[in-house]
Amino acid sequence: MASTLEKFIHSLDLRALPRVLQIQSGIYGQGSVYETFGNECSLSTEEVIKVIGFKINKLIASICENNEVSQFSAKVELPLNFPGLYKVVADKTPYVSIEEIATKVSIGPTRFGHPRFYSAEDIKLANFTIKHDEQITFTSVEEVHGTMAVNCVVVRNNRPHSFTLPLSQEGEFYECEDDQIYTLKEIAEWKIPKCRNRIVKLSNSLHMRGSSSPLPENFDGCLILMPVYEVQAVMKFRKDIVHILSDLDVEVKDVTDCYDISSFLQPFSLEDIFERTSKEFPMVVEIMEGPSGSQKPYNLLSTGKEIVIYKKYQAARVLASEMRSDSCKRRYLIPMNYKGKFKRRPREFPTAYDLEIARSEKEHLHVVATKAFTSPHKELFSVSVGDQFLVQQRQTSEVLYEGRKKLVDVLACEQILSDSYKKVLLPMYMEGGFVEVIHDKKQYHLSEICKEFHLPFNVKVSVRDLSIEKDVLAAAPGLQFEEEITDSYLLISSASSPVESWEIPVYRLNMLVHLLNKDVQTVEPPATRTTVEEVSEEEYYMLRRYENLTLHPPPRPPKKPTAPPPTFAVPKEGVSDVLHAPKNFYIDTTKKLFLDQAADVLELQVSCQNDLVHREINDMTEKATLVETTATEGLARNYEAEEKEEEEHDYTYIDENIIENIRKVFHDTSIRNEYTLSKGRRDI
Incomplete structure (x- = not known):
């Protein structure tokens, strides 16, 4: 039975892929598929395609009040990389079975794919009773003893209890409130149920470079997101992946059951390759769709090139930030x-x-x-x-x-x-x-x-690392190593000239390949080259936010006594931007806070800095700059030094004379502040 492409996508379960479709009718041009603005947009009648995946391409957002769309509200188109962080508003419409949840909600191996629901009624299992209103985390869908079921977890007394619920389980299930914050891309990939819209609330806006925002100025309300999907498909006589928007006015018919699906090329993502057993490596693949980038190893991954994948493994990385204000x-x-x-x-x-x-x-x-x-x-x-x-x-x-x-x-x-x-x-x-x-x-x-x-x-x-052509770390004024990140990697090399191998991340690189029936000449990979990966600010916060969620955070220090202790009479102005950060956002506690100080205090600081510029350390003359910084209660000092590049790359160390000078400066500053304030009161 024929249906529109959009209706077919909305009714399709990802687990049922791939599916073979035959084009029935619609707006199309003669010939096969042609491309406009980067998307395939025209298909001929009787054309046969194999759908291998689909994803949200863009979002149509409607501004809403009280979680409802106003008839006068305008609709705006938002790309998935639109800046900002959003909180998901829980869907008030219940799901009537576990099967409906598994069909419409994304459930996957990552933390994003672990939705939480609660039941309006108690659920009695063989040796376990789930209480009503108890949060149930759905972790994966699999076949258990011949029956499809969802693996679930509930936490009681800080201890997780695992169990399974069959897809046939009926009831009244509601989505739990979600206190996390997400980017639009994360929401599009994991948090928009099939056949349902998603209401989100802007939690934190990020600066949008180079263009104006389609949202109203100072907008802090809710948006109703309606997805437009992009279908990924393979055609009979093409090696590349074609992309078709779901809102294309085309009717299709599912002919999977009466078609030889093996006659199409089978594309695999890096995640698919990583899920293969270790015995299947090494393997030779051809890239059907590669990432962009001219630097190695990304220039090895262009469409049409052949690469050898030697093995899969987990590898450690250190997440580092430049030390600059x-x-x-x-x-x-x-x-x-x-x-x-x-x-x-x-x-x-x-x-x-x-x-x-x-x-x-x-x-x-x-x-x-x-x-x-x-x-x-x-x-x-x-x-x-x-x-x-x-x-x-x-x-x-x-x-x-x-x-x-x-x-x-x-x-x-x-x-x-x-x-x-x-x-x-x-x-x-x-x-x-x-x-x-x-x-x-x-x-x-x-x-x-x-x-x-x-x-x-x-x-x-x-x-610096001499094996890297341009070591970007060597040019940094200083680095802060923040934490270790463990991630999944594949070890690859060029199939034509395997003189060196490279590690590529599985979950941070969008790539599609297909397997080639070729033998690998050398099973042992060549020497592995070092790759320092630069991450964007958004990726950085996502890594910090989700890396250690499974670990218990260290206990916070106890709060101050109710009676505030007396402090020195230092001007107290400004408020730290840390206090205004989103609840779940990582905050760099070493960020310098520049507050406005009285003119006489600044004068004294400058004179103090000039006295401390040149010092003799270990018989080597180094030029040190005393960097101004303050804390919320008074003057603070940052002892970063910008040293000359000597043969031994030595650094400036704090000696006793500098420390005594700091103590004296602070003492003189306090006296001078008190004198200035008292003089000001007398003048008034």
């Missing part, structure tokens, strides 16, 4: 086989809790305070700017709080005095500021840093 910060995924070397740079710690996380048994963490803190308890230490500490360990201490003795978590440290050490206790909730003092001049490989130190960790390339 402007908006041009670049992000990288660095492989463990990177052959360059790094030297340490000072880390910054906003709280005493961060010091506890960063401390190591191998060496004493030596820090200098960049922000004052007055303890509300006489048993705990009050910190002045310039105080130096050696961090020891976390422990508990008894303090007097509102007339009662109370145990609180503290960080034991040794304060470094001019000729001795003094044991002090810092409250864990202390909102201070510290910068690390580096004594270590050793050069480290990436694997050594990941093994010996806690991330995040600050470094600079001291010896």
Whole structure:
């Protein structure tokens, strides 16, 4: 029976692919398929195509009020890369069976493909009862004892309980509220049910470069998203993939049951290749649709080229960001086989809790305070700017709080005095500021840093990787290693000239290939070249947001006592942009906050910087720039140094004279501020 292409796509289950369609009637041109604006748009009657997949190509958005579309609301077309982060509004329309959920909702292996529902009634299984309103996470669909079922998980008392629900299970199932934030591309791929629209609310807008937004200015309401699909198909006498928009006015008929489907080429995605058994590798494939890019290895992956895929595996990467204060910060995924070397740079710690996380048994963490803190308890230490500490360990201490003795978590440290050490206790909730003092001049490989130190960790390339034609890391002023990312990779080389092999990511590279019946000449892959992958800001936040969701986050430090402690009389202006960040967004705690200060304070800072510009370190003259930075309660200092490139690539280290100077500057600044303020009051 014939139907429109759009109706066929809306009724099609992805698990039923591939399907063979015959074109019945519609708007078409003579001949086979021709291309306009990058999309196949015309098909001849009786043409036979094999549909291998479909995906959302674009979204038609309607502005809505109270989750309803106004008859006067305009519709706008949004590309999938439209900037912004969105929250998904739970669908209030119930699903009447597990089969309807499995058919209409995307369920897959990634975290995006784990939708959550609750039942209006209790569901009694053989040895398990699911309570009504209990959140059920759907993880995968598979055949169990000859019956199609959905694998599910419920969490009780922080423990997951797994079970299966058959597709025949009926009931009244509702979508759970989702507190995560997503890009439009993620919503299009995972969060739009078949035959249903999706309501989303703008959570955070991102700057759209080079074009104006089709949404109203300062828009913060809801959008109803209606998808337009793109059909991926294979034709009898073509090796490439054709793309057909679902809104094309064409009628089709499903002829899969009476057609030899093997007469078409069978394309595979990288995910399909990765799911094959290890015994099937190595294999030779021809690229049917490759990614864009002129740099290696992407220039090996152009359409029509043949490559050898040697093996599949999981590999570790380190996610790194450039240490710079402007908006041009670049992000990288660095492989463990990177052959360059790094030297340490000072880390910054906003709280005493961060010091506890960063401390190591191998060496004493030596820090200098960049922000004052007055303890509300006489048993705990009050910190002045310039105080130096050696961090020891976390422990508990008894303090007097509102007339009662109370145990609180503290960080034991040794304060470094001019000729001795003094044991002090810092409250864990202390909102201070510290910068690390580096004594270590050793050069480290990436694997050594990941093994010996806690991330995040600050470094600079001291010896670049000579195996890379252009080592982009060597040009960075400094790098912060943020965390290790484990991802799936395939090892490939060119089939015509296999002189080197490359690792390509499975889930971050859109590619289609088909298998060739060719023998691989050399089973062992050639030497693997290093590839440093630059990621966009959006990809970076997605990696940070989803990498460690399965791990329990570290406990937060306890809150301050209700009575706020007294602080130094330093001008307190501006509000950190950290406070206005989205709830689930990763925030870089080392970001510098530039606040407006009184003119006389700035004058004093500049004069102090000029005094500290030239210093003699280890018999080598290096030019150091003292970078201005402040924290929310007062003056903070950032000791990044832009050194000359000497043969040993040495760095500027903080010495005792600089620390004493900082303490003196802060003391003089406080006195001068108090004098200025009192003088201003007298003038008034």
